[in-house]
Amino acid sequence: MENPAVMFPEAMQGLRALHAAARSSGVPSRTLGLVELRSSQINGCSVCVDGHARILQKEGDSDERLFAVAAWRHTPYFTEAERAALALTEALTRLSDREAPVPDEIWEEAARHYDERALAGLVLDIAGINVWNRLNVATGQMAGVWKP
Numbered sequence: 001m002e003n004p005a006v007m008f009p010e011a012m013q014g015l016r017a018l019h020a021a022a023r024s025s026g027v028p029s030r031t032l033g034l035v036e037l038r039s040s041q042i043n044g045c046s047v048c049v050d051g052h053a054r055i056l057q058k059e060g061d062s063d064e065r066l067f068a069v070a071a072w073r074h075t076p077y078f079t080e081a082e083r084a085a086l087a088l089t090e091a092l093t094r095l096s097d098r099e100a101p102v103p104d105e106i107w108e109e110a111a112r113h114y115d116e117r118a119l120a121g122l123v124l125d126i127a128g129i130n131v132w133n134r135l136n137v138a139t140g141q142m143a144g145v146w147k148p
Contacts, residue, residue: 001139005132018128025121027114030059031085034078035122036129037069038086039093043133046143081113085122092126 005011022032033056040048053066068075072086088102088110095101111119135141 003135003139003141005135015128015131018124018131022121022125022128025124026118027085027121027125030056030061031082032122032125033059033061034065034069034072034082035085035089035125037066038072038089039126039129040133041070042090042093043130043137045133045136045141047136047141048129048133050143084110084113088122089126092123093130 005015023029033052037049037052037056040052056066057063062077064075065077068077069086072078072083078086084106087106091098091102091106110122114122
């Protein structure tokens with residue numbers, strides 16, 4: 001099946017608007033790319049893992065960082081702000097994995113690095129990539145077909 005967002009232009013417009021809003025929040029593009037890659041890894045979305053890794057690579061991100069996103073806690077390649085964004089990403093992507101889906105310490109650490117507008121942008125971006133992941137996984141979209 002074709003991706004549902006492609007089948008309904010108004011859905012695609014909404015997803016693009018959500019993406020644009022997140023991108024206008026002041027969060028660095030590379031941080032948002034890491035967030036999108038990490039969420040896609042968790043959700044097993046091959047299209048998004050492939051696509052977001054390629055975009056980050058084009059933007060100049062190093063192979064070391066790209067290869068280490070899944071193990072970001074145990075590598076020296078990420079800033080404290082990126083680590084806070086990645087922790088928030090994991091919490092918002094894995095909502096049912098813990099009693100308090102977004103523990104105060106994760107939220108407070110993110111808020112320490114990002115102002116309210118940027119934090120809102122992070123939440124929008126995480127929500128948006130989770131939508132894309134679910135659409136792609138549900139319809140069996142394959143990596144390598146779409147390339148940025």
